Amino acid sequence: MPDAPVLSSERDGDVVLLTLRRPERRNALNTELCRAIHAAVDEAVEAGARVLVVTGEGTAFCSGADLGGVYGDEFLDALYGMLHHLAKVPVPIVAAVNGPAIGAGTQLAMACDLRVADESAVFAVPTGRNGMAVDAWTIRTLAQLAGSGPARRLMLAAESLDRDAALGHGLADRSGTLDVAIDWARDIATLAPLSLAHNKLVLNGSAADDDAIAASFTAVWASEDVREGAAARAEKRRPTFTGR
Known part of the structure; x- marks a missing residue:
């Protein structure tokens, strides 16, 4: 067996x-x-x-x-x-x-x-x-x-x-x-995946990760999810994040 x-x-x-x-x-x-x-x-x-x-x-x-x-x-x-x-x-x-x-x-x-x-x-x-x-x-x-x-x-x-x-x-x-x-x-799992990934990278990272952290920060602010968060606030509903 x-x-x-x-x-x-x-x-x-x-x-x-x-x-x-x-x-x-x-x-x-x-x-x-x-x-x-x-x-x-x-x-x-x-x-x-x-x-x-x-x-x-x-x-x-x-x-x-x-x-x-x-x-x-x-x-x-x-x-x-x-x-x-x-x-x-x-x-x-x-x-x-x-x-x-x-x-x-x-x-x-x-x-x-x-x-x-x-x-x-x-x-x-x-x-x-x-x-x-x-x-x-x-x-x-x-x-x-x-x-x-x-x-x-x-x-x-x-x-x-x-x-x-x-x-x-x-x-x-x-x-x-x-x-x-x-x-x-x-x-x-309902929270914004890119935001959580960025936060985890910062919490667990070191100076060697500074470039990756900067890139992650930029990616979050350029994401569809940040726009979804703003739309959800305006529409008074819970956001649906896709990780994009």
Whole structure:
């Protein structure tokens, strides 16, 4: 029999739900799953999805890197290639954190743009307990999202943040289940795609992206959507954006 897929992709209108399907390993990331996420994100964006939602099957969002796997350049390239790619794709990604997000699980949640956490969500990056390391992007992004104090406690004391602490510090944006995350994604999908892509580029970009940011700014103001927004205001109706 063929192996069961490690990731599923389901489309609901303009929203695509990606579900990690390794519940027997608490959705731990291995090379295969990292590559599957990378490819599925590209396929969804190319097919016109406006928002992606990422969640885990079972009781864990993602328990981290698969400790039964082999740690080497191939895995690290797949992991960080996927994480950094999620931060660059031009559509918003919502993480529905349905349980523990440990190590690479917290990294995956942070690579998404918004995080909805249910009551069982826990965030941690316990490299001090396992003798490993994460890249500078992970630590700096954690500090930007949760603040320097919580980031220091997670990285230097191997502490964790539960759902309420994550909400209080800004690592999680909303409390709720997968249904809450999907409803939020549907609302976001009605917004202007070019504007969201520009905003994400600025939020996640660096000085190296200045030319792309300038071009994106110009494209938004030259778009049909900016004219649709003005017409909708004048006509007192909800705008219908096409991403053009």
